[in-house]
Amino acid sequence: MLKIERLLINFKTLEEFKRFKEYGMQELSMLEDLQDNIIENDSTSPFYGIYFGDKLVARMSLYQVNGGTNPYFDQRQDFLELWKLEVLPGYQNNGYGKALVDFAKSFRMPIRTNSRMKSADFWDKMNFEPVKYDMARDKGENPYIWHPDMDGEMTSGETA
Template structure:
């Protein structure tokens, strides 16, 4: 596979149309359509959305939010971290490294990453070196968050 380019997605109506292709595949719980619609202002708005294009079409996407260390209850010492949401690759393009490219892009920030994986995706996250969080904030109960730690940062103890 040739090198995959991850792009920051613009918040505009073209991106909104691209997102509709993902929703059509039945992943209602992963749809970022509502998020995008509420954020459309103009092309240069700060976007939390990233994607991979193939042949001019968006084929993989994710949301990536930076969380300030003052809200960190996962890592020791407290640290800014990324929250990776709604990673999705269109069915025809799965298993070809596009999801991995998105995760590697996020890892490139060299910050801890937290995600709440969707059902049946734990194998993917394990291959990406994510592990089950042993310390769960109250709001994460039932969601089984997974975390990835760059070198030199450890997970907070559960005591």
């Protein structure tokens, strides 16, 4: 079983994120997010990752959003935004991305994400559904949503 870790906001994590920037698209870069919030060893980081040995090989950011600003779900409720999920080349197709998504699902809250870089098939496999595009709301994004009731593989109280 893969261990998901909350990443500390520190200079070591900043260096690890630079490795992702070498391979990923600019839109997935978390360097600016991290630099804007850097406080040595801040444990309230929205960043999560998976290490292979001492190398960060997969990461995402996960933010809780107040339901008052929720245009994606039928009811006004708090939800999670899962952003910038990325797995380094050479580590892809080994379950790291799925492990991060399952970790987010374990909070049993609705999740919104944005399908990028030809990732729609991945989100479909994770039981996310595309949202009907609304130009004013989505502003060029490709939102996908997941709700705990949509996932038959987990029951209330289970964790990934």
